[in-house]
Amino acid sequence: MSRLLVCPPDYFQIDYEINPWMRRSNAVVAKNAARQWHALMSVFEQGLGVALERMTPVPSLPDLVFTANAAVVAGRRVALSRFRHPERQQEEAYFEQWFRERHYELFTLDKDCFFEGAGDLLGFPEGWFGGYRQRSDIRAFPRLSEWFQQEIIPLELIDSRFYHLDTCFCPLSGGELLYFPDAFDEYGRRAITERIAHDRLLPITEPEALRFACNAVCVGKDVVLPAGCPDTVRLLESRGYRSHPVVLDEFMKSGGSAKCLTLALD
Amino acid sequence: MSPVHETVILQGHIIDSLILAKVLDTVLMMGGTFDLKEVRIGATREDSSRAKITVQAASARQLTEILQAIQPHGAAVERESDCTYQPAPSDGVLPEGFYATTHLATQVRLEGEWTDVENIELDLAVSIDPIRNNACAVPMGDVRKGDLIVTGREGIRVIPLERPKERDVFGFMASVVSSERPHHPVIADVAKRLAGLREAYRQGRPASKVLLAGGPAIVHAGGRDALAWLIESGYVQVLFCGNALAAHDLEVALYGTSLGYGIAAGRAVPHGHEHHLRTINRVRALGSIEKAVETSLITSGIMAAAVRQRVELIMAGTIRDDGPLPGVITDSVEAQRAMRAAIPGVGLALLVASTLHAVATGNLLPASVPTVCVDVNPAVPTKLADRGTFQAVGVVMDAASFLMELGRELGWNP
Numbered sequence: 001m002s003r004l005l006v007c008p009p010d011y012f013q014i015d016y017e018i019n020p021w022m023r024r025s026n027a028v029v030a031k032n033a034a035r036q037w038h039a040l041m042s043v044f045e046q047g048l049g050v051a052l053e054r055m056t057p058v059p060s061l062p063d064l065v066f067t068a069n070a071a072v073v074a075g076r077r078v079a080l081s082r083f084r085h086p087e088r089q090q091e092e093a094y095f096e097q098w099f100r101e102r103h104y105e106l107f108t109l110d111k112d113c114f115f116e117g118a119g120d121l122l123g124f125p126e127g128w129f130g131g132y133r134q135r136s137d138i139r140a141f142p143r144l145s146e147w148f149q150q151e152i153i154p155l156e157l158i159d160s161r162f163y164h165l166d167t168c169f170c171p172l173s174g175g176e177l178l179y180f181p182d183a184f185d186e187y188g189r190r191a192i193t194e195r196i197a198h199d200r201l202l203p204i205t206e207p208e209a210l211r212f213a214c215n216a217v218c219v220g221k222d223v224v225l226p227a228g229c230p231d232t233v234r235l236l237e238s239r240g241y242r243s244h245p246v247v248l249d250e251f252m253k254s255g256g257s258a259k260c261l262t263l264a265l266d
Numbered sequence: 267m268s269p270v271h272e273t274v275i276l277q278g279h280i281i282d283s284l285i286l287a288k289v290l291d292t293v294l295m296m297g298g299t300f301d302l303k304e305v306r307i308g309a310t311r312e313d314s315s316r317a318k319i320t321v322q323a324a325s326a327r328q329l330t331e332i333l334q335a336i337q338p339h340g341a342a343v344e345r346e347s348d349c350t351y352q353p354a355p356s357d358g359v360l361p362e363g364f365y366a367t368t369h370l371a372t373q374v375r376l377e378g379e380w381t382d383v384e385n386i387e388l389d390l391a392v393s394i395d396p397i398r399n400n401a402c403a404v405p406m407g408d409v410r411k412g413d414l415i416v417t418g419r420e421g422i423r424v425i426p427l428e429r430p431k432e433r434d435v436f437g438f439m440a441s442v443v444s445s446e447r448p449h450h451p452v453i454a455d456v457a458k459r460l461a462g463l464r465e466a467y468r469q470g471r472p473a474s475k476v477l478l479a480g481g482p483a484i485v486h487a488g489g490r491d492a493l494a495w496l497i498e499s500g501y502v503q504v505l506f507c508g509n510a511l512a513a514h515d516l517e518v519a520l521y522g523t524s525l526g527y528g529i530a531a532g533r534a535v536p537h538g539h540e541h542h543l544r545t546i547n548r549v550r551a552l553g554s555i556e557k558a559v560e561t562s563l564i565t566s567g568i569m570a571a572a573v574r575q576r577v578e579l580i581m582a583g584t585i586r587d588d589g590p591l592p593g594v595i596t597d598s599v600e601a602q603r604a605m606r607a608a609i610p611g612v613g614l615a616l617l618v619a620s621t622l623h624a625v626a627t628g629n630l631l632p633a634s635v636p637t638v639c640v641d642v643n644p645a646v647p648t649k650l651a652d653r654g655t656f657q658a659v660g661v662v663m664d665a666a667s668f669l670m671e672l673g674r675e676l677g678w679n680p
Binding site: 127132133138139141142145146149150151152153154155156185187188190191194195 | 277278279282283284285287288311312314338339340342
């Protein structure tokens with residue numbers, strides 16, 4: 001991974017409540033949010049040598065900062081999102097424009113077939129997983145599977161606090177999976193254990209899952225994750241990963257962290 | 267099948283993700299049942315799989331609840347469209363691509379509504395009236411120019427047979443034909459059905475008539491008295507036969523012979539070969555079999571019992587008939603039409619010792635009518651099943667033995 005799409009948090013705030021984390025009364029402190037976001041960006045740029053593509057923020061679209069939900073990108077192929085909540089649907093046009101101007105091959109789903117980008121579609125080179133029920137519609141995956149020529153194993157998300165797959169499921173570059181098993185039902189857990197060898201499964205604890213330890217970005221052997229997850233850090237280090245904790249609590253007010261703030265472009 | 271059902275499609279990577287298992291488990295947990303109609307597994311890991319599932323429930327409400335529970339997992343109600351239809355190009359000619367019926371209950375979708383096809387029968391077409399939202403099975407020969415005939419396969423559904431409540435021989439619906447199968451349990455079950463249907467018929471309940479289609483071997487083999495008793499006792503309401511069964515039965519009444527053979531003595535009687543001709547001639551002179559019974563020319567046997575019990579008698583002729591007897595329909599299309607008209611209300615069919623009448627009747631019967639085919643030749647029930655009358659229970663047995671044993675089971679005491 002060498003390039004990430006990001007969007008500065010100029011207009012980031014809690015204007016509405018569309019997940020259990022959001023409370024309009026729990027206002028974002030803008031200057032803290034800006035500081036945290038820039039700290040995260042400097043870890044990527046200066047620390048890990050990642051190239052960043054910055055979108056232009058738009059007033060009245062506070063969640064545009066969470067670029068993970070823009071789309072899924074594989075090579076030159078892009079599948080654009082269809083947001084479930086009307087509050088975020090206006091973001092679609094901006095994301096589409098960004099990809100269109102850069103001449104990506106675009107794929108859009110039918111209007112009522114919700115799909116929230118890389119928030120709900122993650123995977124390993126040999127097989128992808130799709131989170132559904134909370135935000136994305138399971139019917140999106142057969143279409144996406146055809147578009148990307150990839151197997152997509154749907155996983156039902158059963159806990160509204162883990163409303164996107166990237167809040168509880170994080171594939172690592174060495175083939176390991178950092179995940180929170182209780183966010184899935186019995187069928188989902190079995191599907192995961194049948195696909196991923198037991199010694200590559202890295203289950204995390206509930207307190208750290210609730211601090212969004214899985215909402216991490218893995219670049220080679222480096223993992224950027226929210227601060228306050230010492231058990232996860234130890235787990236990662238035992239497998240030879242370097243961890244880079246970043247304080248992102250302003251974004252947790254909206255139910256997002258490191259991974260939600262980035263979209264892998266290649 | 268349960269009273270309410272809906273077909274859903276599930277596609278994607280539904281096997282390894284256990285989504286299919288989850289959907290099927292959900293249906294069962296919620297008290298429904300399912301039929302896995304079709305499962306297509308993707309050839310490679312990237313390929314999607316697809317399953318077609320019919321979900322059944324005890325009530326419309328339960329079905330709705332189940333569908334609501336499985337829809338989030340991708341189970342989409344199969345996209346339904348109305349049936350397509352075209353006008354018949356001329357009298358007696360169906361449009362190309364017409365839909366050919368089975369003898370199972372069938373529905374067509376008109377303006378979004380599923381409508382039952384009336385008078386369903388094997389190998390017919392479906393004629394519709396879109397104004398009155400009405401659909402009816404129609405034989406090729408009866409089609410009139412401009413009639414709207416259902417074409418293609420869209421918007422048509424065939425409803426599988428419901429397993430009967432009675433736990434008898436008809437419950438298995440497997441027409442395994444074997445001369446080595448014990449006959450008695452089958453005959454006992456038929457007798458039980460006949461007793462129940464006679465009661466139901468007397469109370470005026472629907473589908474309570476018993477139809478018997480028989481050949482002349484009934485008379486030659488010695489089953490005449492048993493059948494006459496069954497008819498006289500009110501166990502048969504519709505009788506299909508040809509010229510021969512009637513002629514031989516009447517010949518016995520007049521001469522004591524069947525095709526010249528003394529029924530009692532069992533040997534040829536001088537000039538006996540003329541008996542059936544003289545019999546037919548006498549009845550022709552009177553004008554009808556009814557007249558022959560009313561004037562007491564004929565006092566015993568199958569025809570006499572049928573006339574006295576007001577059994578609906580339909581006699582279909584063939585090219586080798588002598589006479590024929592008055593009442594025999596010699597135009598086979600007309601005969602088929604008359605037989606078809608007698609089918610509604612039939613709740614059990616006995617096809618005894620006649621290949622042609624058995625197959626002809628089998629073609630006209632809906633699959634929901636329990637059917638027994640009795641013949642000494644195992645090829646007859648096999649042929650019947652091969653031609654689509656799969657519900658027929660085959661009994662490889664002599665007609666007379668069958669009728670006598672059936673009669674005794676019901677209290678016949680010769």
